[in-house]
Amino acid sequence: MTYLLIFWEFFKTGLFAVGGGLATLPFLTQMSQTHPDWFTTEMLTDMIAVSESTPGPIGVNMATYVGFTVAGVPGAIIATCSLVLPSLIIITIIAGMLEKYTNNKYVQWVFSGLRPAVTGLIAAAGYSVIKLSIMVPDAVFNWKAPWAIFDWKCVLIFAVFVVLTQLKWTKKLHPIIFIAAAAVLGIVLGL
Amino acid sequence: MGKDLWALVVSFFKIGIMTFGGGYAMLPMLQRELVENKKWVTEEEILNYFAIGQCTPGVIAVNTATFVGYKIRKIPGAIFATVGVVLPSVIIITVIAAILSNFAHIPVVQHAFAGIRIAVSALIVASVIKLIKTNVKNLPQIIIAVAAFILVAVLGQNPVFAVIGAAVAGLCLGKWGERKK
Numbered sequence: 001m002t003y004l005l006i007f008w009e010f011f012k013t014g015l016f017a018v019g020g021g022l023a024t025l026p027f028l029t030q031m032s033q034t035h036p037d038w039f040t041t042e043m044l045t046d047m048i049a050v051s052e053s054t055p056g057p058i059g060v061n062m063a064t065y066v067g068f069t070v071a072g073v074p075g076a077i078i079a080t081c082s083l084v085l086p087s088l089i090i091i092t093i094i095a096g097m098l099e100k101y102t103n104n105k106y107v108q109w110v111f112s113g114l115r116p117a118v119t120g121l122i123a124a125a126g127y128s129v130i131k132l133s134i135m136v137p138d139a140v141f142n143w144k145a146p147w148a149i150f151d152w153k154c155v156l157i158f159a160v161f162v163v164l165t166q167l168k169w170t171k172k173l174h175p176i177i178f179i180a181a182a183a184v185l186g187i188v189l190g191l
Numbered sequence: 192m193g194k195d196l197w198a199l200v201v202s203f204f205k206i207g208i209m210t211f212g213g214g215y216a217m218l219p220m221l222q223r224e225l226v227e228n229k230k231w232v233t234e235e236e237i238l239n240y241f242a243i244g245q246c247t248p249g250v251i252a253v254n255t256a257t258f259v260g261y262k263i264r265k266i267p268g269a270i271f272a273t274v275g276v277v278l279p280s281v282i283i284i285t286v287i288a289a290i291l292s293n294f295a296h297i298p299v300v301q302h303a304f305a306g307i308r309i310a311v312s313a314l315i316v317a318s319v320i321k322l323i324k325t326n327v328k329n330l331p332q333i334i335i336a337v338a339a340f341i342l343v344a345v346l347g348q349n350p351v352f353a354v355i356g357a358a359v360a361g362l363c364l365g366k367w368g369e370r371k372k
Contacts, residue, residue: 018248018351049295050287053304055208056280057217057252064284076285080277087249088257092269094243095261105369106362113361114242115235116332117353119322120339121245125215126315127344133308154309161313166320175219176209178310186306187299 002071003078005035010063010082017059024059024083028066038070059083134158157185195264196271202229203256203275208283211307214251215241219314222321225259232259234325246354252276331364 013027025048032041039047047069051061060080067079101107139149161178164170185191202224210217218237225231232240237255244254253273260272287294294300327336339353 014250015248017250018246024250046293046295050284052212053295053300053307054280054283054287055211056283057207057210057214057250057276058212059250060253060277060280061284064281065288068285068288073285076281076288080281084249084253084273084277087247087253088269088273090247090249091243091254091257092261092266094247095258095269098239098243099262105365109361109365110358111235111239111242111361113335113357113359113364114354115238115326116336117339117357118238118242118245119319119326120336121343121350121353122215122218122241122315122322123319123336124340124344124350126312126319127340129212129216129308129315130312133305133312154305157306158309158313161310162316165313165317171317175223175314178314179209179211179307182306182310183303184306186302186304186309189302189306191302191305191309 003074006067006070006075006078007082009035010067010079011085013063014083015086024062028062031066035070039066043069130158151191153189154191157182193264193267196267198229199260199263199268199272200275200278203260203272204278206256207252207276208279210252211304212311215315216311217252217255218318221255222318231263234322236262238322238326242354242357246351331360335360 009031013024013031017023017027028044028047029041032039032044047062047065048058051058051065054061060083063079063083064076068076071078098107134151134154135149136151141149161182164173164178206217206220206224209220218241221237222234226234226237240255240258241251243258244251247254253276256272256276257269260268260270262268264271291297323336327333335357339350339357342348342353342356343350
């Protein structure tokens with residue numbers, strides 16, 4: 001019975017959480033209220049922290065975590081599968097239609113408008129990660145010392161990494177090398 | 192199981208395990224693995240998938256995996272690519288949830304992640320530079336890109352509005368361009 005409930009709750013989440021990642025959060029908050037025996041809202045904060053500091057899409061990580069907390073390994077698998085099932089169905093249908101109409105001029109016009117917009121959206125997502133990574137947490141902007149909101153060690157590392165991704169010799173390096181190097185730097189410098 | 196299905200699982204497993212932060216943070220890995228190495232899709236197609244993934248339900252990483260899988264091997268491809276992208280999460284999170292209840296509070300993990308966030312920021316900047324070079328070339332495209340950025344980053348609006356607005360703008364520009372000819 002618990003398994004069925006898990007399936008139902010996560011299928012709903014997958015079906016209605018539009019925009020990915022943290023869009024699943026309001027649904028999980030609600031879940032902790034409808035099923036108080038599953039997990040508490042305080043546990044949710046921990047789950048977010050773990051989901052953000054481990055590899056993988058955040059939405060999927062959260063589903064696995066909640067599923068495991070509620071019903072062990074089977075719970076984790078059921079929660080994850082039911083979260084992705086709506087995507088799988090909807091996207092397969094859209095992909096099929098897209099293939100059929102890919103040469104339609106209206107479809108091409110729509111996408112010619114969408115591509116620059118998505119570029120802007122990705123830049124916006126990047127901007128919020130940059131703010132999070134190079135600014136001092138909870139710093140208040142002060143006109144007398146506007147530079148105080150930046151963590152200069154982080155700004156410097158960020159600048160070096162951006163340059164490295166553009167230099168001819170280093171730009172072909174696999175992204176995971178940058179990530180691993182940054183993790184080591186973070187530990188060594190105690191960021 | 193076909194060779195290409197196995198290749199899909201392996202590629203998306205790699206992408207899933209190397210994505211920190213989900214969503215758009217996956218883009219550098221997608222560009223590297225799918226566009227440059229495997230040449231399964233073009234950069235334009237990935238942007239199309241992101242646009243659709245932004246306004247359809249579900250996790251964007253999963254939606255993109257399903258799209259690419261479908262393009263390579265129809266429905267079996269969609270299923271195997273999706274399994275590949277979620278598998279690392281299922282394994283890693285289960286292990287962490289089982290043995291470490293305070294994983295995110297360990298100082299070493301916090302320091303490492305502060306560093307990782309910086310690298311992810313820089314990688315996203317590099318991806319955006321690449322995208323601008325191929326997709327934002329003329330004045331209307333620059334206006335659309337800047338407007339989408341301001342709408343979400345400065346005004347804090349829902350990205351879905353940017354997607355819908357850009358679709359309408361694309362239609363109008365196309366119609367207008369046709370009439371000029």
